[in-house]
Amino acid sequence: MSKLRPYQEDILNNVRQAYRDGYQRPCVVLPCGGGKSCITAEIAKQATQKGNRVLFLVHRRELVDQIRQTFFDWGVDLSLCRVEMVQTACRRLTKMPEPRLIITDENHHCLAAGYRKIYDAYPHAQCLGVTATPVRLNGGGLGDVNDKLVVGVTAKWLIANHFLAPYDYFAPPVADLSGLHTKRGEFITAEVMSSLDKSTIYGDVVGYYKKLAAGRKAICYCASIRHSEEMAARFTAAGIPAEHIDGATDKYTRKHIIKQFRDGQIKILCNVDLISEGFDVPDCSCAILLRPTQSLTLYIQQSMRCMRYQSDKRAVIIDHVGNYTRFGMPDDDREWSLEPKKKKKSMVSRAEQVRQCPKCFFTFPMEQVCPHCGYEFPKKDRGDLEEDVGAELTKIEGFTLDYRTPDDCTTYLELLNYAKTHGYKSGWAYYQARNRGLLNDRA
Numbered sequence: 001m002s003k004l005r006p007y008q009e010d011i012l013n014n015v016r017q018a019y020r021d022g023y024q025r026p027c028v029v030l031p032c033g034g035g036k037s038c039i040t041a042e043i044a045k046q047a048t049q050k051g052n053r054v055l056f057l058v059h060r061r062e063l064v065d066q067i068r069q070t071f072f073d074w075g076v077d078l079s080l081c082r083v084e085m086v087q088t089a090c091r092r093l094t095k096m097p098e099p100r101l102i103i104t105d106e107n108h109h110c111l112a113a114g115y116r117k118i119y120d121a122y123p124h125a126q127c128l129g130v131t132a133t134p135v136r137l138n139g140g141g142l143g144d145v146n147d148k149l150v151v152g153v154t155a156k157w158l159i160a161n162h163f164l165a166p167y168d169y170f171a172p173p174v175a176d177l178s179g180l181h182t183k184r185g186e187f188i189t190a191e192v193m194s195s196l197d198k199s200t201i202y203g204d205v206v207g208y209y210k211k212l213a214a215g216r217k218a219i220c221y222c223a224s225i226r227h228s229e230e231m232a233a234r235f236t237a238a239g240i241p242a243e244h245i246d247g248a249t250d251k252y253t254r255k256h257i258i259k260q261f262r263d264g265q266i267k268i269l270c271n272v273d274l275i276s277e278g279f280d281v282p283d284c285s286c287a288i289l290l291r292p293t294q295s296l297t298l299y300i301q302q303s304m305r306c307m308r309y310q311s312d313k314r315a316v317i318i319d320h321v322g323n324y325t326r327f328g329m330p331d332d333d334r335e336w337s338l339e340p341k342k343k344k345k346s347m348v349s350r351a352e353q354v355r356q357c358p359k360c361f362f363t364f365p366m367e368q369v370c371p372h373c374g375y376e377f378p379k380k381d382r383g384d385l386e387e388d389v390g391a392e393l394t395k396i397e398g399f400t401l402d403y404r405t406p407d408d409c410t411t412y413l414e415l416l417n418y419a420k421t422h423g424y425k426s427g428w429a430y431y432q433a434r435n436r437g438l439l440n441d442r443a
């Protein structure tokens with residue numbers, strides 16, 4: 001049986017205080033890796049010790065067994081505590097005795113119909129949510145369900161106090177992702193795929209891994225299942241053992257693959273968004289982001305998955321799809337609110353406080369000199385950063401990819417990207433494309 005850390009105790013006390021103050025549905029906010037499951041386990045244990053029924057809602061089948069095990073180890077009385085998928089709990093509403101407490105894991109989903117049906121069915125139950133990101137996909141707040149935020153320590157605090165590993169963030173672009181459209185708040189997968197599903201780009205991703213994170217255990221987040229399978233095949237072909245898993249991978253195979261990853265026989269684990277909260281491989285120290293997202297929740301879950309604490313570990317995040325331009329750094333301090341925010345504004349202003357080194361793609365909070373390679377930004381850059389970075393990118397030097405040649409490029413756009421990452425003028429790409437009859441491919 002384990003004990004809570006002092007900052008987790010504080011959260012527990014603040015939750016108790018919230019109920020004493022008359023709130024019914026507080027939501028705990030704690031960064032990924034802060035130990036939300038320990039806090040919920042302790043709360044569930046104390047509730048069952050008093051003879052109260054608890055319903056613990058998860059949104060993924062894979063998490064049910066895992067959380068039951070955690071709760072069992074923690075000493076929760078599982079005869080009084082049900083751990084259910086939302087869909088399952090919905091079907092059993094009339095058959096289940098009313099719980100005294102409903103705990104919602106990954107509480108940012110709580111506005112979905114299934115959750116609300118459950119809350120409505122048990123109007124006398126106290127509710128508690130936990131999440132790292134109390135926001136909806138559209139940036140709105142959770143005020144329709146929760147009545148109080150209990151905000152714990154920040155990601156920066158967890159890093160400074162050795163509960164999370166520090167990290168280096170690199171954001172080398174591999175494709176032109178400008179002009180992507182969104183549907184229901186997220187980028188359209190087919191569009192993302194048509195930009196990323198190219199031989200040269202797979203090659204670039206493998207090349208950057210070799211350059212920035214060689215030998216590390218990495219989780220690679222892809223845009224679609226096919227993308228993820230292909231990425232795993234490309235890594236494997238390059239001599240870096242990789243596997244793909246998705247929701248349809250059977251339990252046994254998935255367990256086997258994750259065990260191989262844990263043991264080090266597999267270096268790269270490719271998936272779409274399967275690997276999130278609760279995935280526990282402490283020496284995994286690299287996240288490769290290949291899925292452009294509008295979801296702060298996904299961004300934070302995926303980028304921070306490699307930051308589990310180990311002494312002397314320094315994680316590497318490789319963001320190939322510019323997610324930092326939408327959300328800033330993963331451990332940025334954020335102001336949470338139950339109210340709908342004036343959309344985008346806060347996120348944009350945060351991204352403006354981040355700058356990228358045009359020489360090595362190291363990405364960091366505003367400083368005059370790149371902490372990674374020492375590149376000194378020209379003084380005038382302090383003003384309009386977005387434009388300056390664009391200008392800087394056209395004169396990249398010293399970070400060319402030697403495994404790729406112009407002959408690998410099969411479209412004008414790829415030639416343009418090649419020119420951009422190799423510091424050639426766009427006229428060079430035009431000339432190459434014209435000579436090879438590729439200009440018709442422009443659209």
Ligand SMILES: [Zn+2]
Nearest residue numbers: 357360370373
């Ligand atoms: Zn640099």
